Amino acid sequence: MANTFSIILATITLLTGIVWVLEKIVWRKKRLKAKPQPWWIENSVSVFPVMLFVLVFRSFLYEPFQIPSGSMMPTLLAGDFILVEKYTYGLKDPVWRNQLLEIGKPERGDVVVFKYPPKPSIDYIKRVIGIPGDTVSYNARKELCIKKKNHHFCSVVESSALKESDFLQEGVLLLQRDEKLGEMKHQILLNPLRRDRSEVYQGYSGVNEWIVPKGHYFVMGDNRDNSADSRYWGFVPDANLVGKAVSIWISFEFDRKSDSILPSWFPSGVRFNRIGIIN
Known part of the structure; x- marks a missing residue:
């Protein structure tokens, strides 16, 4: 609903x-x-x-959304306001969300907004990693491996060497890696002090491999060690898809000094350099 x-x-x-x-x-x-x-x-x-x-x-057509957290850094930051293309994956009625017309399907690398499967009243945004028929694995070096549908080999996602980023989280300087899914290249962040938490994977305790079923998608946040995604709560069904995130139309900063008289919800600045297409 x-x-x-x-x-x-x-x-x-x-x-x-x-x-x-x-x-x-x-x-x-x-x-x-x-x-x-x-x-x-x-x-x-x-x-x-x-x-x-x-x-x-x-x-x-399009619906605006605000990014509330840092799970998609560095692609999306808290305070980014994005436009989501609603018709990319088909037309749905606005109330019950029943499919009216199928137009397309998500592809690996798409940044998608969807209804959070455990609680559909909440909207989530993540990147599509695995499509139906894929086998997705995530090793101890925090690298993805995707066995594609109808292929009997493992295609390691192209990734670069780690380098320091400009992002701090919980006092830790995050590392950055370039990653490529198919033809789409994007950047991810990794926390060098946090190990892979495979023991808390939803339904797959201690197992870091998932077979994506028909009509479902495996999604992950670009901020890999600070993202609640398919590793922990499972796959996203077709019915939960809202649309594809295509652009940032405005981006606000909310950082201010502790003695500021402005309320916390009031923007402290505009990040004009972030306005544009989402990769």
């Missing part, structure tokens, strides 16, 4: 739409010419086209 905002938006659009139709077809003809429209009819007729446009745009 869609989130509360989607339900409210669809409900208001439906109600104002009914009033708009009745006014155009029935009430206007019956009302005396000198008699003005009741305020609620006038407001509904004015609001309906706007609500319909917002509903169609948000449900089938």
Whole structure:
């Protein structure tokens, strides 16, 4: 089921739409010419086209999202506001999210927004690592290995040597590695002081290999040691997909001194250099 905002938006659009139709077809003809429209009819007729446009745009074209955490660093930072392309993986109704039209499927390397499988009311964003039929493994050196569908060999994901990054997390300077999935290259971050936690993998305690079932996807965060992803709670089903993250339209900083009088939710600056396409 869609989130509360989607339900409210669809409900208001439906109600104002009914009033708009009745006014155009029935009430206007019956009302005396000198008699003005009741305020609620006038407001509904004015609001309906706007609500319909917002509903169609948000449900089938693009929807804005805010990045709340650092699990996708360095690709996405907390404070980034992104646009998610809703039609890339098919059209779904805005309330019940039933598939109306299938257009495409996620590919390895896509950054996707989806409904968190253990709690679908929450939206998550991660990178697609494995597609149906893939066997994904993650070794002790924190490297991915993908055995592709219909192939009997292991294709190690192309990755570069580790180098220092500019990112600190919990007082630790993270290391950066370039990684390539198919034709798509991106950067990941690794914590040199944190070992792979295979003992807490969901349903696969101590096992670092997953076979992606039909209609599901294996996803991971680019900040590999600070991401709750498919390693810990399983696969993302087709039905949970919201869309593909395609661009950052604005990025705010929220860092400020402890003695600042501004509230924590108020931006302290704009990162204009981050605006653009997501890789």
